[in-house]
Amino acid sequence: MTQPIAVQAPSPDRPGFARSLIGTKVVMAVTGVILFLFVVGHLLGNLKLFEGPEKFNAYAEGLRTVGAPFFGRELLLWVARIVLLVALLAHIWAAVETARASWRARPIGYRRLEAVETTYAARTMRWGGVLILVYVTYHLLDFTFGRVNPSFIPGDVYHNVVASFRVWPVVVAYTAAMIVLGLHVYHGTWSALQTLGLNRPPTGRWRRGVAAAVALAIAGGYVAIPVAVLAGIVR
Amino acid sequence: MNVTLHVWRQASPRATGAFVRYEVPDVSPDMSFLEVLDVLNQQLISRREEPIAFDHDCREGICGACGMVINGRPHGPQRATTACQLHMRHFPDGVELWIEPWRARAFALIKDLVVDRSALDRIIQAGGFITERTGSAPEANSILVPKRDADLAMDAAACIGCGACVAACPNASAMLFVAAKASHLGLLPQGQPERNDRVMKLVAQMDAEGFGACTNHGECMAACPKDISIDFIARLNRDYLKATLAPRPQAKEFTGAA
Amino acid sequence: MELRSKVPAAPLERKWERHRTDIKLVNPANKLKYHIIVVGSGLAGASAAASLAELGYNVSCFCFQDSPRRAHSIAAQGGINAAKNYQNDGDSVFRLFYDTIKGGDFRAREANVYRLAEVSARIIDQCVAQGVPFAREYGGLLANRSFGGVQVSRTFYARGQTGQQLLLGAYQALARQIGSGKVTMFPRTEMLDVVVLDGQARGIVIRDLVSGKVTSYVADAVVLATGGYANVYYLSTNAKGCNVTAIWRAYKRGAALANPCFTQIHPTCIPPSGEHQSKLTLMSESLRNDGRIWVPKRKGDTRPPNEIPEDERDYYLERLYPSYGNLAPRDIASRRAKQVCDEGRGVGPGGNGVYLDFRDAIRRLGRRVIAERYGNLFEMYQRITGENPFEVPMRIYPAPHYTMGGLWVDYNLMSTIPGLYVIGEANFSDHGANRLGASALMQGLADGYFVLPYTIGDYLAQAKLSKVDVDHAAFRRTEAEVADRVTKLLSVNGRRSVDTFHRELGLLVWDRCGLSRNAQGLQGAIEKIRALREEFWTDVYVGGRGEDLNQALEHAGRVADFLEFAELMCHDALHREESCGCHFREEHQTPDGEPQRDDERFGYVAAWEFTGLGNTPTLYKEPLEFEAVQPAQRSYK
Numbered sequence A: 001m002t003q004p005i006a007v008q009a010p011s012p013d014r015p016g017f018a019r020s021l022i023g024t025k026v027v028m029a030v031t032g033v034i035l036f037l038f039v040v041g042h043l044l045g046n047l048k049l050f051e052g053p054e055k056f057n058a059y060a061e062g063l064r065t066v067g068a069p070f071f072g073r074e075l076l077l078w079v080a081r082i083v084l085l086v087a088l089l090a091h092i093w094a095a096v097e098t099a100r101a102s103w104r105a106r107p108i109g110y111r112r113l114e115a116v117e118t119t120y121a122a123r124t125m126r127w128g129g130v131l132i133l134v135y136v137t138y139h140l141l142d143f144t145f146g147r148v149n150p151s152f153i154p155g156d157v158y159h160n161v162v163a164s165f166r167v168w169p170v171v172v173a174y175t176a177a178m179i180v181l182g183l184h185v186y187h188g189t190w191s192a193l194q195t196l197g198l199n200r201p202p203t204g205r206w207r208r209g210v211a212a213a214v215a216l217a218i219a220g221g222y223v224a225i226p227v228a229v230l231a232g233i234v235r
Numbered sequence B: 001m002n003v004t005l006h007v008w009r010q011a012s013p014r015a016t017g018a019f020v021r022y023e024v025p026d027v028s029p030d031m032s033f034l035e036v037l038d039v040l041n042q043q044l045i046s047r048r049e050e051p052i053a054f055d056h057d058c059r060e061g062i063c064g065a066c067g068m069v070i071n072g073r074p075h076g077p078q079r080a081t082t083a084c085q086l087h088m089r090h091f092p093d094g095v096e097l098w099i100e101p102w103r104a105r106a107f108a109l110i111k112d113l114v115v116d117r118s119a120l121d122r123i124i125q126a127g128g129f130i131t132e133r134t135g136s137a138p139e140a141n142s143i144l145v146p147k148r149d150a151d152l153a154m155d156a157a158a159c160i161g162c163g164a165c166v167a168a169c170p171n172a173s174a175m176l177f178v179a180a181k182a183s184h185l186g187l188l189p190q191g192q193p194e195r196n197d198r199v200m201k202l203v204a205q206m207d208a209e210g211f212g213a214c215t216n217h218g219e220c221m222a223a224c225p226k227d228i229s230i231d232f233i234a235r236l237n238r239d240y241l242k243a244t245l246a247p248r249p250q251a252k253e254f255t256g257a258a
Numbered sequence C: 001m002e003l004r005s006k007v008p009a010a011p012l013e014r015k016w017e018r019h020r021t022d023i024k025l026v027n028p029a030n031k032l033k034y035h036i037i038v039v040g041s042g043l044a045g046a047s048a049a050a051s052l053a054e055l056g057y058n059v060s061c062f063c064f065q066d067s068p069r070r071a072h073s074i075a076a077q078g079g080i081n082a083a084k085n086y087q088n089d090g091d092s093v094f095r096l097f098y099d100t101i102k103g104g105d106f107r108a109r110e111a112n113v114y115r116l117a118e119v120s121a122r123i124i125d126q127c128v129a130q131g132v133p134f135a136r137e138y139g140g141l142l143a144n145r146s147f148g149g150v151q152v153s154r155t156f157y158a159r160g161q162t163g164q165q166l167l168l169g170a171y172q173a174l175a176r177q178i179g180s181g182k183v184t185m186f187p188r189t190e191m192l193d194v195v196v197l198d199g200q201a202r203g204i205v206i207r208d209l210v211s212g213k214v215t216s217y218v219a220d221a222v223v224l225a226t227g228g229y230a231n232v233y234y235l236s237t238n239a240k241g242c243n244v245t246a247i248w249r250a251y252k253r254g255a256a257l258a259n260p261c262f263t264q265i266h267p268t269c270i271p272p273s274g275e276h277q278s279k280l281t282l283m284s285e286s287l288r289n290d291g292r293i294w295v296p297k298r299k300g301d302t303r304p305p306n307e308i309p310e311d312e313r314d315y316y317l318e319r320l321y322p323s324y325g326n327l328a329p330r331d332i333a334s335r336r337a338k339q340v341c342d343e344g345r346g347v348g349p350g351g352n353g354v355y356l357d358f359r360d361a362i363r364r365l366g367r368r369v370i371a372e373r374y375g376n377l378f379e380m381y382q383r384i385t386g387e388n389p390f391e392v393p394m395r396i397y398p399a400p401h402y403t404m405g406g407l408w409v410d411y412n413l414m415s416t417i418p419g420l421y422v423i424g425e426a427n428f429s430d431h432g433a434n435r436l437g438a439s440a441l442m443q444g445l446a447d448g449y450f451v452l453p454y455t456i457g458d459y460l461a462q463a464k465l466s467k468v469d470v471d472h473a474a475f476r477r478t479e480a481e482v483a484d485r486v487t488k489l490l491s492v493n494g495r496r497s498v499d500t501f502h503r504e505l506g507l508l509v510w511d512r513c514g515l516s517r518n519a520q521g522l523q524g525a526i527e528k529i530r531a532l533r534e535e536f537w538t539d540v541y542v543g544g545r546g547e548d549l550n551q552a553l554e555h556a557g558r559v560a561d562f563l564e565f566a567e568l569m570c571h572d573a574l575h576r577e578e579s580c581g582c583h584f585r586e587e588h589q590t591p592d593g594e595p596q597r598d599d600e601r602f603g604y605v606a607a608w609e610f611t612g613l614g615n616t617p618t619l620y621k622e623p624l625e626f627e628a629v630q631p632a633q634r635s636y637k
């Protein structure tokens, strides 16, 4: 005899959205997109490095004084930081939730399960995420708090960056991190479109290509900087 | 041709299982995979050993009863093909095959390759239907259905409920199965009145059964014997979002209190 | 025992309406008190269980698969008939009725067939409302195709998966009732006996196929919707699990079994490829709409089909039946195929096959249209044979497919045991001696949605039902008998596997009681079947335990019943000294090899009563009167 259905499904006015795994995924997608936007913006900002110390430092300073005199110094920056932090935490929460659900869903694994459709990027999302987290921590200590920066001069952002990227192991680490990020963003972008239900056929096909292009641009753009510094193009 | 099988044998849910190695000599390339298991079982019986238990019925790829993981591929390596329709001519002579049951918490193992898929039935019971009382239907042609919609609905309705999507999914998620049902009914005019409720009930039951979260790997589609596309998963996500955001008109409730 | 068909006295076209107004109703409050058992979750069972629950009855539904959705109805491909006349080609309730009666070679009960045609239209409405994605035209209206044995286009279809879609509709209606608690579903259970108490069917005994436990369930009425018994031939188009057990048990408890020898051999199946063959695959008859059937004119012509020139091909159906051609009814198409093969003109390995050629259709309509119509059938064929029907013609051969025979039922679908109803393929059905394509789905759903829910109330409203529970002696006794039989099967512990017995029996009945039959062959068959049964009970080896999932044991029980049933089938074939529909007695044919009916002597339904194993059963005759149609020599020329 089949047991009666496990739950009395929610009545329409209590969807329990975030409770459902799809809801969790949507949170992940939305926060993912926010993080993604930051990464893009941040990249554009960082590319000013090629325009020399004055321009770049001015930009860094600019970040702190946007909205002035109307808003106080660093006010909007903090708003942005808080948004980012919340998004990141929510994103991680969602990632952990879904990951745990999935691990619970298959207590006994296969001897072997062949991968046909899926990509390396998709399979490494979880670890990739963690690595990104590690990277960001290091990165903050490097440029924001200056703890691990060879010669940190508060305010001279340009100097800090160049100082750091003169050390080749740092460059290697950054490059590696950017590759990880690229993979994450590659599956992330496509996956987010799917999760948010924006993958409508027939367009669904080329979206993979777009995701790849975006990921490549981001990773490439970011890698360009440390490499340029090490190569002495930027000094 | 000769075939070597490593089959997962497990006497009961609680017993510990293991792969057992079997040699099946002179297999005909025209045999279906299940017929190889038949032949093997006849050998086992003649040796007074327990035959291998596996679900099967129609052997035409339509009932959804059969299903096992063959060399890491649910229903075997041939795309859009059930295990019962998989023919040996697709394997080289002397091939070595590892046979495992569907593995998911929601699919409790019963014996050998037989698992309990009633979770899928309970999902349908929760809302995978159009509420229609026998005899109350209007004349069939009074509601037009654009051919495109009917055809797309049919693509989704082709699901045979075999559970291979769950078996193939790295997250043991049942999204493709649920997406197929939600899309089949959601694409037809007859399915509109309950569309939002339906999607939410299906999803709630899917979670309650302990399936994993879809992270868009697409393995389900690759394993699906009916080649059901993950575009339907995007559609399900979309419908679920709509359903949760959609305003829900609430009529007055009469409590009976004067 | 007497056969009272209970056909209402009224003009044909008013009988059903009159009956519906005459029969007793159970008032809504009382419905909640009644408990009905439905065995089977196919089109008939699922639709009945759902509809009864909707009415308020408490229903328990049983099936041996792991899910009700896997019932064998799922495999139906071609389509379902209905007298909608959407094509404006002159279809009507009467024409559908007439085609069915004629197709059945005037061996069906007029009143039932007319009712079937009458409700057919509502079935389509019902299914569309449930969300069955029938094929549509560009304007959004329902599409139709034509099917064998008729000249109008009245068949509704959903790609090549009509049965699947109809069953999913019924299954979803059933699921809704299970979810709401009105139906309790018992999958992976096999019914092994009916419990008859004070002459009424009051419950069943089942074996839980997972735990092996034998238990009984009480009810106020029992409905059997357990499908057909074509697996008596071992190789058939039926699913492996299809069996005669349920109706055979009922027969042994006193229900009359009618026309068991009326078994349909389907013309378009994929020929067996060797010893290992475990079942045969049907290629939907709808293929005959565009495919042309032929064999080489010359015996033993081994050239590849595409190298055989037009004038050396024999399109024998078009030649013999100009007006129907390749759409001649199944029995004729099958018999002719066997004939040309017996003449040594068969094609493919072993020469048991004829070509079904789409070359001309592809030329006429283009590859796209053909792919659109038959795409998934072509794929299925290629998957199994490794040949591509777009390039080389299909090879087809007849295979056992459907069984018109079954438990005898009256106009209310009640068997000769009060309270025991039989619906779908399991009853002796409205198809007489031969079923037309796309009519079984129609009948299963008509029975389940629109007939049984009315007629069962008539019984419940009047029956005197004593209060009983499973501790009643009758239940305990039946339970014990079932349990004994299981242990007996396990304890024979002989040398031969169940499967070998089934194969041997299948081959025997295929030769002697298949496409064509003769007195001598049938007498011999009966002897052989008895001997084989003997051997089975002394030399079968089942293995495993009873308290466990034991598929060999399930099979053993079914084969044991087939071994008893096959004897009755041959006996019935032997007694019917005429040819009609699928029942072709070589002694009775016209000079040009068409079946020779004998309405004087055999214009009746043969209903058999069990008189103990090995004894000749008692024959009861339900005479067939025809008011609306005049039995004519069937001609499709």
Ligand SMILES: Cc1cc2nc3c(=O)[nH]c(=O)nc-3n(C[C@H](O)[C@H](O)[C@H](O)COP(=O)(O)OP(=O)(O)OC[C@H]3O[C@@H](n4cnc5c(N)ncnc54)[C@H](O)[C@@H]3O)c2cc1C
Pocket (backbone or CB within 6 Å): C039, C040, C041, C042, C043, C044, C045, C062, C063, C064, C065, C068, C070, C071, C072, C073, C074, C075, C076, C077, C078, C079, C080, C162, C163, C189, C190, C191, C192, C225, C226, C227, C228, C237, C238, C239, C242, C243, C245, C246, C282, C401, C402, C423, C424, C425, C426, C437, C438, C439, C440, C441, C442, C444
């Ligand atoms: C390959 C194929 C194609 C077909 N195509 C068409 C077509 O195109 N058009 C058409 O009209 N007809 C077609 N038919 C015929 C039609 O499908 C069947 O006649 C019809 O589906 C029978 O339905 P049913 O509900 O009576 O029985 P089934 O669908 O066979 O259901 C039988 C049910 O009874 C249960 N059962 C059986 N025995 C027991 C037992 N002992 N204990 C418990 N449960 C039991 C089973 O679990 C199952 O649920 C086709 C048949 C085949 C084989």
Ligand code: HEM
Pocket (backbone or CB within 6 Å): A025, A026, A028, A029, A030, A031, A032, A033, A035, A036, A039, A088, A091, A092, A095, A096, A122, A125, A126, A128, A129, A130, A132, A133, A184, A185, A187, A188, A189, A190, A191, A192, A193, A195, B215, B216
């Ligand atoms: C810092 C820690 C991070 C963790 C632990 C993490 C983890 C994850 C995980 C597990 C997923 C789900 C995989 C999937 O949906 O297929 C995911 C998705 C995603 N991540 Fe991250 N990620 C992190 C950071 C980031 C960052 C910095 C970005 C921005 C570039 C990002 C963007 C995305 C996007 C867009 C998705 C897709 C969401 C979806 O498909 O639902 N993630 N992330």
Ligand code: HEM
Pocket (backbone or CB within 6 Å): A039, A042, A046, A060, A063, A081, A132, A136, A139, A140, A143, A144, A157, A161, A174, A181, A222, A223, A225, A226
């Ligand atoms: C080579 C690539 C990069 C360079 C050169 C770079 C440079 C910098 C610099 C100079 C700062 C300090 C800004 C300031 O204090 O004014 C900074 C801050 C930051 N960077 Fe990067 N960055 C890089 C890549 C990344 C990536 C890939 C991420 C995220 C995935 C990231 C996330 C951050 C964050 C979160 C901060 C803190 C912003 C804040 O002040 O709130 N950076 N980066």
Ligand code: SF4
Pocket (backbone or CB within 6 Å): B158, B159, B160, B161, B162, B163, B164, B165, B166, B176, B177, B180, B220, B223, B224, B225, B226, B227, B228
């Ligand atoms: S979606 Fe495909 S794989 Fe999943 S149950 Fe349905 S048919 Fe099987």
Ligand code: F3S
Pocket (backbone or CB within 6 Å): B168, B169, B170, B171, B172, B173, B174, B175, B176, B213, B214, B215, B216, B217, B218, B219, B220, B221, B230, B233
């Ligand atoms: S494989 Fe699994 S992750 Fe989603 S796309 Fe398919 S369900």
Ligand code: FES
Pocket (backbone or CB within 6 Å): B055, B056, B057, B058, B059, B060, B061, B062, B063, B064, B065, B066, B067, B082, B083, B084, B085
């Ligand atoms: S046995 Fe029915 S799908 Fe394989």
